[in-house]
Amino acid sequence: MSDAVTLTVEQAERLSLAVLEGNGFSHDHASAIMRSVVAAQTDECHSHGLYRLIGCVQAARNGGLDTHAAPEIMDQAPAITRVNAHKGCSLLSFEKGLPYLIEKSRHCGVSVLAINNSFHFSALWPEVEQISAHGLVGVAMTPTHAFVAPAGGSKPLLGTNPIAFSWPRPGTTPYTFDFATSVIARGDIELHRRAGKTIPEGWAVDQAGAPTTDPAEALAGAMLTFGGHKGSALSTMIGLLAGPLIGDVLGHETHAATEDAPGNPHHGEIIIAFSPETFLGADAQKHLDHAEELFERIIEQGARLPSQRRFEARERSAQNGVTIPKVLHDELTALAGV
Amino acid sequence: MSDAVTLTVEQAERLSLAVLEGNGFSHDHASAIMRSVVAAQTDECHSHGLYRLIGCVQAARNGGLDTHAAPEIMDQAPAITRVNAHKGCSLLSFEKGLPYLIEKSRHCGVSVLAINNSFHFSALWPEVEQISAHGLVGVAMTPTHAFVAPAGGSKPLLGTNPIAFSWPRPGTTPYTFDFATSVIARGDIELHRRAGKTIPEGWAVDQAGAPTTDPAEALAGAMLTFGGHKGSALSTMIGLLAGPLIGDVLGHETHAATEDAPGNPHHGEIIIAFSPETFLGADAQKHLDHAEELFERIIEQGARLPSQRRFEARERSAQNGVTIPKVLHDELTALAGV
Numbered sequence: 243m244s245d246a247v248t249l250t251v252e253q254a255e256r257l258s259l260a261v262l263e264g265n266g267f268s269h270d271h272a273s274a275i276m277r278s279v280v281a282a283q284t285d286e287c288h289s290h291g292l293y294r295l296i297g298c299v300q301a302a303r304n305g306g307l308d309t310h311a312a313p314e315i316m317d318q319a320p321a322i323t324r325v326n327a328h329k330g331c332s333l334l335s336f337e338k339g340l341p342y343l344i345e346k347s348r349h350c351g352v353s354v355l356a357i358n359n360s361f362h363f364s365a366l367w368p369e370v371e372q373i374s375a376h377g378l379v380g381v382a383m384t385p386t387h388a389f390v391a392p393a394g395g396s397k398p399l400l401g402t403n404p405i406a407f408s409w410p411r412p413g414t415t416p417y418t419f420d421f422a423t424s425v426i427a428r429g430d431i432e433l434h435r436r437a438g439k440t441i442p443e444g445w446a447v448d449q450a451g452a453p454t455t456d457p458a459e460a461l462a463g464a465m466l467t468f469g470g471h472k473g474s475a476l477s478t479m480i481g482l483l484a485g486p487l488i489g490d491v492l493g494h495e496t497h498a499a500t501e502d503a504p505g506n507p508h509h510g511e512i513i514i515a516f517s518p519e520t521f522l523g524a525d526a527q528k529h530l531d532h533a534e535e536l537f538e539r540i541i542e543q544g545a546r547l548p549s550q551r552r553f554e555a556r557e558r559s560a561q562n563g564v565t566i567p568k569v570l571h572d573e574l575t576a577l578a579g580v
Numbered sequence: 581m582s583d584a585v586t587l588t589v590e591q592a593e594r595l596s597l598a599v600l601e602g603n604g605f606s607h608d609h610a611s612a613i614m615r616s617v618v619a620a621q622t623d624e625c626h627s628h629g630l631y632r633l634i635g636c637v638q639a640a641r642n643g644g645l646d647t648h649a650a651p652e653i654m655d656q657a658p659a660i661t662r663v664n665a666h667k668g669c670s671l672l673s674f675e676k677g678l679p680y681l682i683e684k685s686r687h688c689g690v691s692v693l694a695i696n697n698s699f700h701f702s703a704l705w706p707e708v709e710q711i712s713a714h715g716l717v718g719v720a721m722t723p724t725h726a727f728v729a730p731a732g733g734s735k736p737l738l739g740t741n742p743i744a745f746s747w748p749r750p751g752t753t754p755y756t757f758d759f760a761t762s763v764i765a766r767g768d769i770e771l772h773r774r775a776g777k778t779i780p781e782g783w784a785v786d787q788a789g790a791p792t793t794d795p796a797e798a799l800a801g802a803m804l805t806f807g808g809h810k811g812s813a814l815s816t817m818i819g820l821l822a823g824p825l826i827g828d829v830l831g832h833e834t835h836a837a838t839e840d841a842p843g844n845p846h847h848g849e850i851i852i853a854f855s856p857e858t859f860l861g862a863d864a865q866k867h868l869d870h871a872e873e874l875f876e877r878i879i880e881q882g883a884r885l886p887s888q889r890r891f892e893a894r895e896r897s898a899q900n901g902v903t904i905p906k907v908l909h910d911e912l913t914a915l916a917g918v
Contacts, residue, residue: 319858321659322689351660352692352852356859379825381817395883399874407817417820419813451882469807475757475886476814478874479719479745482755486871487717489860494877514690520657521694522827533824536737536816539832544789545733548813 247571250563254280258295260578265299267309274333281368283564286555289429290365292566292574297363298331299577306499306507307331307361313338321350324488327360329508332384335360336369336513343515344376351520355513356488362386362511366406367420367549373515374408374416382406383480384511388494390424391464393474396451398464401493402428403480410518410530417537419548423477425468431457484512585909588901592618596633598916603637605647612671619706621902624893627767628703630904630912635701636669637915644837644845645669645699651676659688662826665698667846670722673698674707674851681853682714689858693851694826700724700849704744705758705887711853712746712754720744721818722849726832728762729802731812734789736802739831740766741818748856750868755875757886761815763806769795822850 249257255276262272275298283291301307311330315338318324323342325335339355346353366382373380386401406420426445434441435457443453446460454460467473485492490510499505518526537547587595593614600610613636621629639645649668653676656662661680663673677693684691704720711718724739744758764783772779773795781791784798792798805811823830828848837843856864875885 319689320687321691322859324859349658350688350691351657352690353659353688354690354854354859379821391881392878392883395878395881397877397881399877399881407813409817409820417816419810419817421810421813423810468810471886472757472759472761472806473810474883475745475759478755478878479747479757481874482747482871483717483854485874486867487854487856487859489863489867492870492874494874516692516821516825518825521660521662521692521825525827529824529827532830533820536819536823536830536832539735539737540730540733540816543729543733543735543737545730545812548809 245568246565247568248563248565249571251280251284251559254283254292254564257574257578258292261295261299261574264578265309266302267298271309271311271331271334274337275331275364277337278333278364278368280564282365283566284556284559285552286559286564287365287552288566289427290363291564293570294363295574296577301361301363301499301507304499305504315339315342317342318356321346321353322356323353324356324358326358327508329359329361332357332360332362332511333364336511339513340372343373343513344378347378347515347517348520352514352516354488355515356490357511357513358488358490359508360511361507362509365420366404367408367418367552369513370406370408370420371416371418373513374410374418377410377412377517377519379410379516379518380406380408381514382511383484385481385484385491385493385496385509387496387498387507389428389465390467390477391447391451392478393467393471396447396449396464399494400467400474400477400481401496402465403477403484403493405476405480409533411534411537412530415549415553417547417549421468423467423473423480424465425473426465428461428465431460431465435461484510488512583906584903585906586901586903587909589618589622589897592621592630592902595912595916596630599633599637599912602916603647604640605636609647609649609669609672612675613669613702615675616671616702616706618902620703621904622894622897623890624897624902625703625890626904627765628701629902631908632701633912634915639699639701639837639845642837643842653677653680655680656694659684659691660694661691662694662696664696665846667697667699670695670698670700670849671702674849677851678710681711681851682716685716685853685855686858690852690854692826693853694828695849695851696826696828697846698849699845700847703758704742705746705756705890707851708744708746708758709754709756711851712748712756715748715750715855715857717748717854717856718744718746719852720849721822723819723822723829723831723834723847725834725836725845727766727803728805728815729785729789730816731805731809734785734787734802737832738805738812738815738819739834740803741815741822741831743814743818747871748868749872749875753887753891755885755887759806761805761811761818762803763811764803766799766803769798769803773799822848826850
């Protein structure tokens with residue numbers, strides 16, 4: 243008996259919908275979440291794939307998430323769209339706001355979609371890649387629960403504050419990156435703790451602010467940003483742009499829903515889109531073509547473009563479907579009640 | 581006899597104007613450059629201070645810079661202003677474009693100022709701090725001559741590609757950072773070479789792409805970005821946004837004017853401004869006040885906000901004037917012909 247289960251993409255979609263709708267999510271929310279987790283699963287980003295459905299259901303059961311919230315669109319300014327997620331998942335708010343973002347970017351040249359008061363669990367690349375699929379340049383940032391100390395500090399204050407970017411490359415996969423500004427994911431430290439391994443220096447500090455290689459001390463202390471004071475500054479910028487600029491909370495004001503409490507998981511996300519055609523008119527294609535030279539010269543010297551593993555996985559999954567652990571499949575089918 | 585000269589800020593301004601106007605710069609260009617180098621000098625950023633006047637004059641003599649170019653403003657779209665610097669210094673283009681950037685940001689919520697075809701030598705913080713002084717949030721990025729290899733590569737391709745950010749803090753100095761995405765300034769490697777010292781690992785690779793601690797090998801090879809593949813991705817983003825998006829060149833297409841040749845030093849700069857009042861209306865002040873909590877919690881745990889040394893120097897210079905090496909003062913007065 244195999245310990246893995248392979249599903250077609252359509253089966254993965256149906257299972258995801260069944261899990262979510264079977265646990266009280268509205269069809270609109272279930273569909274938006276399904277598209278994000280299936281996109282991650284087909285790209286073999288397992289940590290943002292079907293596995294996340296369990297967390298969504300759990301958060302909803304704990305009251306950390308409104309499964310029926312209707313996103314409220316505010317046409318705030320010529321280049322600004324705000325969406326109040328009303329404690330629903332950010333993904334439906336993104337889908338509802340995206341047409342405004344695209345239209346305003348094309349008209350104004352640049353535009354911002356600000357999502358407020360949302361439950362956020364997803365990777366950012368599926369969103370910026372929807373923007374670049376429209377020939378626009380996308381940037382997305384979100385603050386997350388505060389596990390990270392600022393450079394020179396010792397206490398959790400900043401979120402793992404990811405930033406994602408996608409640049410359109412007509413005829414091929416976009417130039418996309420999506421990274422946390424923490425040096426590593428919190429889960430990686432937890433995995434080291436469970437395995438009884440030390441962590442490399444530079445990942446975290448203990449409660450006194452001293453560098454530590456003990457994962458338990460790290461979890462009790464604070465994670466660090468990548469790139470020292472530069473990464474710390476960047477993370478602070480992300481916290482400000484996806485927080486007070488858009489009228490939302492700071493990373494340290496959020497915390498996850500738990501078994502015992504609904505938490506206060508709701509926060510903002512800022513998405514920026516630039517329209518090359520509006521910047522450059524008839525010259526846009528010439529300059530997009532010219533950008534290819536940069537990518538060619540990166541590859542030529544043996545370096546890789548970011549996201550290539552994902553794009554290779556995407557091709558494989560389109561052919562072969564997606565494979566998940568049997569134990570996960572069992573849990574999902576049980577959750578779905580099928 | 582002291583080996584340093586102290587000037588009042590007014591004296592530093594007059595000397596800068598005399599150097600520039602005495603060497604053919606139009607009054608408008610001389611004034612814009614003067615404001616930038618004096619701002620850097622009063623903040624004790626010596627590498628972007630009066631010392632840079634020598635490079636400006638040299639570049640002009642070598643034909644790398646048009647000292648009389650009139651910036652041409654293109655009102656491209658509701659949220660986009662483009663300025664063609666026509667091979668003049670970027671600073672006058674910034675000053676001419678700034679009122680458009682501010683007005684469009686207030687109206688649209690976000691707006692971009694794109695400077696094309698400019699000679700660029702200045703720090704970015706004086707620009708983003710002019711934006712935050714108007715109560716807006718500023719971001720600026722520019723590509724520079726390619727000295728930096730992408731992560732996993734071995735050849736210079738990316739510029740030191742700086743990014744600057746400034747957040748308005750009414751009643752006090754803004755939250756500002758301005759950093760190169762290279763791990764270190766090229767000049768620092770040169771200083772190690774001259775001193776016969778090795779450089780730390782992680783700064784550079786040799787021509788074969790292997791890590792090196794030999795500064796000569798590093799200068800012949802390539803510098804690295806900060807933060808590994810994350811810094812490399814960020815630098816690539818900066819090259820794209822301040823290059824092809826705004827219809828300008830890539831970092832590897834620029835090179836400095838030298839003794840022998842005018843080079844091809846001209847490139848672009850992208851400046852983005854966000855208007856909290858347009859995002860949030862009457863709630864803007866409440867959220868700007870709330871952002872202060874993040875800064876307080878950074879300071880409270882013994883970490884520093886970026887730019888504090890500069891702000892302390894600024895206060896000192898306002899009292900005591902600016903001090904420069906006598907040899908630099910001699911060279912400047914000779915250049916000024918005074």
